[in-house]
Amino acid sequence: MSDIPTGSISIEDLENVQITIGKVVGAIEKKASDEGIEVGPTPKPGISTLRDWDYKLLSRYQPVYTPVCDQCCYCTFGKCDLSGNKEGACGINMEGHQAREFMLRVITGAAAHAGHGRHLLHHLIHLHGRDHPIDVGPSNLLAPNIQAVTGIKPETIGDLEEVMDYVEEQLTQLLATVHAGQEGSAMDFESKALHGGMLDHVGMEVSDIVQISCMGMPKSDPEAPLAEIGMGCIDSTKPVLLVIGHNVAGVTNIIDYLNDHDLSDKVELAGLCCTAIDMTRYQMDKGGKPYAKIVGSLAKELKMIRSGVPDVIVVDEQCVRADVLAESKKLSIPVITTNEKIMYGLPNRTNSSPESIIEDLSSGREAGALILDYDLLAEVSTELTIKMSKIRDEMGIKALPNEEELREIAARCVQCGACEMDCPDNLPIMAAMKAGAEGDFTKFEYLHDKCIACGRCDQACPKEIPILNIMEKASQKLIREEKGYMRAGRGQISDPEIREEGVNLVFGTTPGIIAMVGCSNYPDGTKDLYTVADEMLKRNYIVLMSGCSAMDLGMYKDEYGQTLYEKYPSKFLAGNLINVGSCVSNAHITGAAIKVAAIFAQRQVAGNYEEIADYITNRIGAVGVAWGAYSQKASSIATGCNRLGIPVVVGPHGSKYRKALIGKPYDEDTWKVYDARDGSEMPIPPSPEFLLTTADTIEELLPMLAKNCIRPSDGNLGRMIKLTHYIEMSQKYLGQMPDDWYKFVRGETDLPIAKREELLKILEKDYGWEIDWKRKKIISGPAMKLDISSQPTNVKRLCKEGC
Amino acid sequence: MAVDTTRNTQIYTTWGRKTAKPVKPDVAGKMISKAKRPLMVVGSGIVGDETLTEKTIIIAKKGIPVAATGHSMIVFNGMDVDAKYINVHALAHYLGDAKWKGLDNQGPYDTIFFLGHKKYYLEQVLSGLKNFTDLKTISIERHFMQNATLSFGNLRTEVHLEALDEFIENL
Numbered sequence: 001m002s003d004i005p006t007g008s009i010s011i012e013d014l015e016n017v018q019i020t021i022g023k024v025v026g027a028i029e030k031k032a033s034d035e036g037i038e039v040g041p042t043p044k045p046g047i048s049t050l051r052d053w054d055y056k057l058l059s060r061y062q063p064v065y066t067p068v069c070d071q072c073c074y075c076t077f078g079k080c081d082l083s084g085n086k087e088g089a090c091g092i093n094m095e096g097h098q099a100r101e102f103m104l105r106v107i108t109g110a111a112a113h114a115g116h117g118r119h120l121l122h123h124l125i126h127l128h129g130r131d132h133p134i135d136v137g138p139s140n141l142l143a144p145n146i147q148a149v150t151g152i153k154p155e156t157i158g159d160l161e162e163v164m165d166y167v168e169e170q171l172t173q174l175l176a177t178v179h180a181g182q183e184g185s186a187m188d189f190e191s192k193a194l195h196g197g198m199l200d201h202v203g204m205e206v207s208d209i210v211q212i213s214c215m216g217m218p219k220s221d222p223e224a225p226l227a228e229i230g231m232g233c234i235d236s237t238k239p240v241l242l243v244i245g246h247n248v249a250g251v252t253n254i255i256d257y258l259n260d261h262d263l264s265d266k267v268e269l270a271g272l273c274c275t276a277i278d279m280t281r282y283q284m285d286k287g288g289k290p291y292a293k294i295v296g297s298l299a300k301e302l303k304m305i306r307s308g309v310p311d312v313i314v315v316d317e318q319c320v321r322a323d324v325l326a327e328s329k330k331l332s333i334p335v336i337t338t339n340e341k342i343m344y345g346l347p348n349r350t351n352s353s354p355e356s357i358i359e360d361l362s363s364g365r366e367a368g369a370l371i372l373d374y375d376l377l378a379e380v381s382t383e384l385t386i387k388m389s390k391i392r393d394e395m396g397i398k399a400l401p402n403e404e405e406l407r408e409i410a411a412r413c414v415q416c417g418a419c420e421m422d423c424p425d426n427l428p429i430m431a432a433m434k435a436g437a438e439g440d441f442t443k444f445e446y447l448h449d450k451c452i453a454c455g456r457c458d459q460a461c462p463k464e465i466p467i468l469n470i471m472e473k474a475s476q477k478l479i480r481e482e483k484g485y486m487r488a489g490r491g492q493i494s495d496p497e498i499r500e501e502g503v504n505l506v507f508g509t510t511p512g513i514i515a516m517v518g519c520s521n522y523p524d525g526t527k528d529l530y531t532v533a534d535e536m537l538k539r540n541y542i543v544l545m546s547g548c549s550a551m552d553l554g555m556y557k558d559e560y561g562q563t564l565y566e567k568y569p570s571k572f573l574a575g576n577l578i579n580v581g582s583c584v585s586n587a588h589i590t591g592a593a594i595k596v597a598a599i600f601a602q603r604q605v606a607g608n609y610e611e612i613a614d615y616i617t618n619r620i621g622a623v624g625v626a627w628g629a630y631s632q633k634a635s636s637i638a639t640g641c642n643r644l645g646i647p648v649v650v651g652p653h654g655s656k657y658r659k660a661l662i663g664k665p666y667d668e669d670t671w672k673v674y675d676a677r678d679g680s681e682m683p684i685p686p687s688p689e690f691l692l693t694t695a696d697t698i699e700e701l702l703p704m705l706a707k708n709c710i711r712p713s714d715g716n717l718g719r720m721i722k723l724t725h726y727i728e729m730s731q732k733y734l735g736q737m738p739d740d741w742y743k744f745v746r747g748e749t750d751l752p753i754a755k756r757e758e759l760l761k762i763l764e765k766d767y768g769w770e771i772d773w774k775r776k777k778i779i780s781g782p783a784m785k786l787d788i789s790s791q792p793t794n795v796k797r798l799c800k801e802g803c
Numbered sequence: 804m805a806v807d808t809t810r811n812t813q814i815y816t817t818w819g820r821k822t823a824k825p826v827k828p829d830v831a832g833k834m835i836s837k838a839k840r841p842l843m844v845v846g847s848g849i850v851g852d853e854t855l856t857e858k859t860i861i862i863a864k865k866g867i868p869v870a871a872t873g874h875s876m877i878v879f880n881g882m883d884v885d886a887k888y889i890n891v892h893a894l895a896h897y898l899g900d901a902k903w904k905g906l907d908n909q910g911p912y913d914t915i916f917f918l919g920h921k922k923y924y925l926e927q928v929l930s931g932l933k934n935f936t937d938l939k940t941i942s943i944e945r946h947f948m949q950n951a952t953l954s955f956g957n958l959r960t961e962v963h964l965e966a967l968d969e970f971i972e973n974l
């Protein structure tokens with residue numbers, strides 16, 4: 001370890017010469033020891049550092065590949081047909097290639113978040129300086145993912161630069177392995193994917209803690225304000241400025257401009273996707289009412305543009321449709337791009353005067369502009385919106401067909417079926433057209449919520465019927481009613497909250513955490529999210545939301561007109577509903593699990609990833625649900641959870657991620673761990689049964705969630721509660737007792753009290769267990785014992801000495 | 804009159820060069836009757852569709868074991884058929900494992916057929932089976948499933964139901 005300090009030093013006699021020492025080998029350990037922090041064995045792990053841990057996970061949860069394409073076209077040896085697991089010209093087989101493809105998706109997602117984080121970090125260091133303190137709420141463990149992975153304990157935003165350096169370097173190394181003639185082993189690609197997923201949570205954490213610290217966002221605040229959401233809450237009588245994307249940096253300048261110029265009640269500021277979430281967090285740490293409104297998720301993007309309501313569109317990065325400019329042009333909506341990731345071929349006007357840009361865009365001379373200076377952006381976008389609103393009114397822009405035209409257009413349909421075949425969900429468009437031609441548009445209303453507004457049907461139709469527009473026009477009444485509330489993202493779960501709830505999670509008396517994350521590619525509309533969250537909340541699970549799921553959940557109300565955000569409190573306690581925030585806030589979900597290990601169980605966190613992951617795997621009943629996962633980011637978020645042993649279920653479209661990680665409950669050898677007290681082997685129940693899998697419907701999903709919250713560490717009360725939910729939800733949604741419920745019974749006290757006698761009878765009759773009926777006790781039968789002081793671990797080195 | 808289920812095999816995108824052969828209902832029915840260990844894999848798509856449910860149960864009542872995936876189990880309860888719930892992704896995994904003894908512990912299956920699934924979801928499951936197992940897979944869905952070994956073509960709902968009747972007659 002070196003004694004050279006990092007930072008700037010001057011050398012005597014060499015005036016004006018300054019040498020900056022950024023990194024020194026062993027610097028993390030030295031800084032940590034100076035501060036009295038212990039650093040574990042793996043600070044800043046490389047690709048191979050945690051490979052043994054990955055292989056442990058992968059031996060229980062094996063990759064299941066479902067290729068989306070049987071070919072590989074990566075290099076000019078090919079393209080190669082790999083069907084039937086054949087090898088291509090370079091020697092890679094189908095399994096290896098699928099694992100490579102999956103890893104590429106993961107690091108693409110991780111790069112999107114890390115790129116976002118780096119951009120925010122640059123921007124906010126420029127505004128606030130490196131020494132701006134990290135302030136995320138009442139916590140000492142400010143950055144659980146960052147600390148567990150890198151060993152760095154950041155205190156200022158400048159400290160995060162070294163973290164980003166590490167993430168970027170690792171992502172480059174991972175990307176290098178995609179090249180032809182590199183890795184040939186599917187298992188090692190899987191381990192690399194897990195590495196990429198872990199890095200993603202570090203990059204996300206950097207992004208969110210830097211914006212929370214500098215942008216006045218809520219800091220672990222259970223009372224974060226409610227923000228209006230839904231296409232119906234947009235006041236189209238005002239000039240409407242629509243922002244789309246994920247990076248709120250430029251939008252904060254727009255909000256400031258509106259406030260400074262007294263325009264906030266004159267211009268309607270609306271947002272789509274995570275930028276929308278984050279703009280409702282901006283400057284809300286002291287309370288207040290978010291001024292910006294949320295339209296919704298990606299699935300509303302094309303619908304919102306086609307509605308013709310926006311007067312100007314500002315895009316930043318991620319999940320922005322590639323045809324925003326083309327679609328907007330048709331309706332005379334100028335588009336401003338603000339981030340190098342999306343520039344749409346527009347001229348760079350960063351150095352132009354606001355007047356000249358406004359003139360060029362409002363006259364239609366230019367369809368849009370690239371503006372990378374956010375003060376300029378704020379002025380141009382706001383003033384242009386006000387101007388365009390008048391111009392577009394005078395032009396009499398008509399976006400959607402009127403009622404009479406609707407029927408005429410529907411009558412053009414020749415029932416060829418091309419639209420249905422090309423629709424990703426094969427929605428029944430033909431029947432809706434048939435009814436529409438007869439003046440009945442209710443079938444289109446039915447399709448409205450199920451349609452993800454991809455526009456593929458429009459592209460397919462030989463009669464050039466604007467199918468999406470018909471659907472939108474026919475659903476105007478529904479759209480007007482689309483109004484709800486979303487609780488603004490609160491950021492991290494704080495240390496005191498973990499202290500209070502950790503014990504309940506580890507012993508299972510709080511039956512589990514259900515984290516509903518990800519995008520809007522739902523198999524059957526947005527309402528499903530509401531149904532799942534409501535059911536789990538009623539059953540006292542903690543439900544955590546983020547990203548597009550957090551938005552879509554706010555769109556529905558119960559019979560008393562309340563959204564779930566209004567109905568349930570948002571502390572980190574059983575039966576509470578928390579919105580952590582946008583896509584990058586997903587790091588707080590894994591962060592909460594890491595905090596339980598660090599704070600409740602006092603495990604060393606810094607640079608000690610494997611031990612933390614091992615703790616979470618065996619003790620924290622958390623399951624992720626990415627029901628509408630579509631993006632590469634969703635795969636990296638899920639994979640980052642997976643490396644910590646947190647299972648994730650994706651909706652049926654998630655099968656197109658090409659791979660799942662599924663265990664075999666019938667292979668008993670894989671369901672064993674060590675007891676850290678003496679190193680002996682102990683059997684564990686087959687839960688979680690998978691690390692990544694799909695479900696067909698929410699009725700299948702719900703009992704899966706209950707079952708996969710079961711953990712070896714459950715106390716008898718906890719196990720009884722979890723088993724009760726598993727049995728009840730199987731009965732409710734599948735109409736039967738689950739086939740495997742008995743596998744989770746260690747003794748009679750694990751059985752639901754109300755059903756104990758009945759279940760004991762079944763155990764005796766169907767499974768041959770021996771029951772002492774006088775004492776109502778199980779004498780023999782269970783595959784494992786209830787031993788509350790056992791210490792399940794997958795890692796031999798963590799067992800007590802001598803084993 | 805026999806239903807021709809083989810005419811329309813249009814697809815939206817392709818997986819590669821190995822594509823299902825279109826099959827007629829009588830041929831599919833006979834293949835399944837000849838199979839030693841057939842398995843019918845049913846998806847949630849049958850729930851709420853009375854006619855489809857009825858036909859699925861008729862098939863199951865012929866003594867064919869059923870993997871009730873998604874939440875299709877709800878229609879088999881109390882029907883006196885050999886149906887067991889299983890997640891379809893997990894099923895795809897286990898089907899490729901020589902050590903798996905089947906849903907009933909009676910050993911591996913040789914011919915597997917599918918009904919009531921989301922098209923895109925089943926294509927993925929079939930893609931896994933096509934690439935990593937030697938199993939014969941038959942789709943009797945309304946859509947042409949290019950990753951099966953054999954599949955009905957794209958059919959209108961009425962024609963599909965007729966095709967299922969003919970399939971049942973030949974079991």
Ligand code: SF4
Pocket residue numbers: 072073074075076077078079080087088089090091092180181
């Ligand atoms: S990378 Fe390998 S499998 Fe892919 S095209 Fe090149 S030679 Fe073929």
Ligand code: SF4
Pocket residue numbers: 419422423424425426427429450451452453454455456457458467468
């Ligand atoms: S826009 Fe809607 S209806 Fe059209 S193809 Fe996409 S999902 Fe289907």
Ligand code: SF4
Pocket residue numbers: 412413414415416417418419420429430433460461462463464465467
């Ligand atoms: S593609 Fe066009 S013409 Fe064909 S069925 Fe669909 S709407 Fe009708």
